[in-house]
Amino acid sequence: MLIFIFFIVFCATYLGVVIFGRWVKRRRIFDVPNERSSHTTPTPHGGGLIIVVVCLAAYTFSTLFWTGDFRWSYLLGAFLIALISWLDDLYTISFIWRFLIHSSAAALVIFNLGYFDETYIPFFGNFNLGGGGLLITFFWIVWLTNAYNFMDGIDGIAGMQAVTAGIGWLIFGTIFGFPASGFYGGVIACASLGFLMRNWQPAKIFMGDVGSAFLGYSFAVLPLLAKNEGGANSENQRILFPLAVLLIWLFVFDTLWTFGRRVLNGEKVWEAHRGHLYQKFVIRGFSHQFVSGLYGAISILNVLLAILFLENRNRETMGLFFILGQSGGLLIGLYFFRK
Numbered sequence: 001m002l003i004f005i006f007f008i009v010f011c012a013t014y015l016g017v018v019i020f021g022r023w024v025k026r027r028r029i030f031d032v033p034n035e036r037s038s039h040t041t042p043t044p045h046g047g048g049l050i051i052v053v054v055c056l057a058a059y060t061f062s063t064l065f066w067t068g069d070f071r072w073s074y075l076l077g078a079f080l081i082a083l084i085s086w087l088d089d090l091y092t093i094s095f096i097w098r099f100l101i102h103s104s105a106a107a108l109v110i111f112n113l114g115y116f117d118e119t120y121i122p123f124f125g126n127f128n129l130g131g132g133g134l135l136i137t138f139f140w141i142v143w144l145t146n147a148y149n150f151m152d153g154i155d156g157i158a159g160m161q162a163v164t165a166g167i168g169w170l171i172f173g174t175i176f177g178f179p180a181s182g183f184y185g186g187v188i189a190c191a192s193l194g195f196l197m198r199n200w201q202p203a204k205i206f207m208g209d210v211g212s213a214f215l216g217y218s219f220a221v222l223p224l225l226a227k228n229e230g231g232a233n234s235e236n237q238r239i240l241f242p243l244a245v246l247l248i249w250l251f252v253f254d255t256l257w258t259f260g261r262r263v264l265n266g267e268k269v270w271e272a273h274r275g276h277l278y279q280k281f282v283i284r285g286f287s288h289q290f291v292s293g294l295y296g297a298i299s300i301l302n303v304l305l306a307i308l309f310l311e312n313r314n315r316e317t318m319g320l321f322f323i324l325g326q327s328g329g330l331l332i333g334l335y336f337f338r339k
Helices: 001-028 048-067 072-091 094-114 134-148 157-175 179-199 208-229 240-247 249-264 277-283 288-311 311-336
Strands: 118-119 125-128
Touching: 001 048, 001 179, 001 208, 001 311, 048 072, 048 179, 048 208, 072 094, 072 208, 072 240, 094 208, 118 240, 134 208, 157 179, 157 208, 157 240, 157 288, 179 208, 208 240, 240 249, 240 288, 249 288, 249 311, 277 288
Parallel strands: none
Antiparallel strands: 118 125
């Protein structure tokens, strides 16, 4: 049954993107390259809108008529973020307005689903966040919504990350007692794979802010959706936040590294740039296929690591060195090798 549903999601997204791509071509809705772009020809964009429609339709139907875990705050927040992002794709909306909408979506989720009041921290064990967890949760949702958007700069990278992270949530939910969240992770993975078929280099259509912001928001809220499922025990609930970080670790690392480096260099961090690690790989001559594939391959390893780590909490040292090793490997590859 699940395989059939996932197949329908994949096909609906793929066909939807094909039809949508023809429509935006007629409307001449193109992403025109500039000095900060990693592409060279005008390309239709906004195809992530199909991911939004398919995912939210599947979420609403499954949670209302199957799992019973419908959460209005996630749906409303996703709609608001997709709307402001789609308008930004079309007309370019001020950062202030986007930030207000992102903040409103985060506030709705916290009001309805709560926040991370306790978590599991490697080497420290269970940790009570108290009231500070509210601020951490708010920052996490707003930040990841934007960070995922920042990482959508070359063909295939955002879609590939969504596929691997969604599969990770599917596996995790099945094993550790979060079936509704695991199912939705599978939906996101299949929808993203359907889009990726048209976004792999050379991309026939771009995701746009509407897709990347929605995916960032969804991966930020998924641990809270899982936390509110009734069947999971408290011990498994504590590992939801570190799991969410681990499944998209390369996006987290790339964004934080780039932000920190730009701050130290005195750059205006709010301005668009080509300073991300994945962008520098492309500048140095590596293809979009190679870089997106590299990020995807490491993310798959992270999924396997997450399951291994969560089944045996005593393997924290191995997990830590693996994460540091892969991140350091990217830096070494970036600064010492050229295509």
